[in-house]
Amino acid sequence: MSGDPLLARLSEIVGDTQVLTGAEDVKSYATDWRGRYFGVPRGVVRPASTQEVAQVVRCCAQAGVPMVPQGGNTGLCGGATPIGNEVLISLTRLNRVRHTDPLNNAITVEAGCPLQRVQEAAADAGRLFPLSLAAEGTATIGGNLSTNAGGVQVLRYGNTRDLTLGLEVVLPSGEIWDGLRALRKDNTGYDMKHLFIGAEGTLGLITAATLKLFPRPKHVVTAWGSVSSPMQAVQLLGYLRDRVGDSVTAFELISSVSLELVMRHIPGSRLPLAGPAPWQFLVEFSSAGEMLAEVTDAFQEAMRDALIGDVVIAGTLTQAQALWAMRENISEAQKREESPSSTTYRCRFLASLSLLRAPMKR
Numbered sequence: 109m110s111g112d113p114l115l116a117r118l119s120e121i122v123g124d125t126q127v128l129t130g131a132e133d134v135k136s137y138a139t140d141w142r143g144r145y146f147g148v149p150r151g152v153v154r155p156a157s158t159q160e161v162a163q164v165v166r167c168c169a170q171a172g173v174p175m176v177p178q179g180g181n182t183g184l185c186g187g188a189t190p191i192g193n194e195v196l197i198s199l200t201r202l203n204r205v206r207h208t209d210p211l212n213n214a215i216t217v218e219a220g221c222p223l224q225r226v227q228e229a230a231a232d233a234g235r236l237f238p239l240s241l242a243a244e245g246t247a248t249i250g251g252n253l254s255t256n257a258g259g260v261q262v263l264r265y266g267n268t269r270d271l272t273l274g275l276e277v278v279l280p281s282g283e284i285w286d287g288l289r290a291l292r293k294d295n296t297g298y299d300m301k302h303l304f305i306g307a308e309g310t311l312g313l314i315t316a317a318t319l320k321l322f323p324r325p326k327h328v329v330t331a332w333g334s335v336s337s338p339m340q341a342v343q344l345l346g347y348l349r350d351r352v353g354d355s356v357t358a359f360e361l362i363s364s365v366s367l368e369l370v371m372r373h374i375p376g377s378r379l380p381l382a383g384p385a386p387w388q389f390l391v392e393f394s395s396a397g398e399m400l401a402e403v404t405d406a407f408q409e410a411m412r413d414a415l416i417g418d419v420v421i422a423g424t425l426t427q428a429q430a431l432w433a434m435r436e437n438i439s440e441a442q443k444r445e446e447s448p449s450s451t452t453y454r455c456r457f458l459a460s461l462s463l464l465r466a467p468m469k470r
């Protein structure tokens with residue numbers, strides 16, 4: 109039991125083993141995914157239910173002690189990292205799927221549910237939960253909501269905000285706000301849930317959410333190609349939408365610099381195109397009906413009109429996954445490039461810094 113009276117009280121709520129204070133125990137909570145930010149919390153508290161979260165928050169509020177909510181700790185801007193001395197509330201033990209309702213295309217899950225588990229629960233019910241991002245095995249739905257994550261299918265399905273029907277939130281006072289509605293045509297009063305989405309935990313702790321599900325697409329076409337500039341990529345996207353409409357599900361513009369990082373740091377990576385290109389794109393189409401012929405025609409015309417340089421279409425699921433891996437490994441490659449052991453990056457960074465500074469000294 110801790111000598112800190114607040115942590116002792118929190119231990120009574122969540123149990124001794126769920127309040128962590130040892131340097132090794134709190135280490136993984138104290139720094140972010142990229143290892144850029146670091147702060148030692150007063151303690152890490154791991155409640156397992158909405159009621160426990162509410163009691164923990166009430167105690168901290170009464171003691172005037174700041175709190176930092178944390179989900180999977182995969183955020184890229186330090187929002188889940190303590191500055192120092194806060195109580196860090198980890199939501200990962202609130203990880204149940206409460207209810208799946210395929211008839212209403214809705215699912216209710218607790219905030220600490222990893223995104224991938226939400227996708228799997230939706231698939232088990234014959235439905236799609238379309239939010240998808242490289243960190244989905246670890247990132248939680250509470251973190252997705254609090255960062256209003258977009259993911260790779262944002263073009264078609266929108267951000268996490270657009271995928272949300274209702275929320276349950278513990279307010280800074282410790283009161284529970286129950287807004288877990290699954291009604292689509294809900295036009296009553298203020299839509300409070302939007303205050304908490306994208307708020308990075310500043311207005312309350314999300315403990316559960318009711319999310320939208322969709323029919324699973326029956327046909328998917330994945331392609332990778334090259335364009336000469338970002339402007340041309342925008343023109344291509346508009347062109348493809350004109351040609352094949354709403355079935356454009358994902359469109360990612362990727363620089364050659366990002367691809368170089370993936371090739372350098374992720375073993376087994378292979379460039380999809382034979383020749384060099386400053387800008388490449390990954391596009392995915394999905395729909396209920398067959399569309400390979402339509403997509404192939406659209407690309408042929410785009411080539412004829414010089415909108416694209418080259419393009420490959422995945423012929424198998426494995427090929428499509430390999431194309432996606434090139435895109436999804438970019439964050440991991442950037443992280444490895446930035447790690448202290450990566451001298452190449454450090455030398456380059458310092459070189460460019462001195463170049464930047466040189467004119468100022470003169």
Ligand SMILES: Cc1cc2nc3c(=O)[nH]c(=O)nc-3n(C[C@H](O)[C@H](O)[C@H](O)COP(=O)(O)OP(=O)(O)OC[C@H]3O[C@@H](n4cnc5c(N)ncnc54)[C@H](O)[C@@H]3O)c2cc1C
Nearest residue numbers: 179180181182183187248250251252254258259308309314
């Ligand atoms: C490899 C990788 C790829 C990514 N790709 C994408 C992408 O394609 N598109 C995109 O939009 N984002 C992407 N991200 C960022 C992604 O949005 C976040 O990593 C994810 O949504 C955060 O979830 P988390 O559970 O890890 O939250 P955390 O990192 O733990 O927290 C993020 C923020 O939310 C707050 N928070 C967490 N849980 C709660 C809660 N229950 N209630 C209130 N506040 C809470 C935290 O205090 C913090 O401010 C990527 C990240 C990685 C590492």
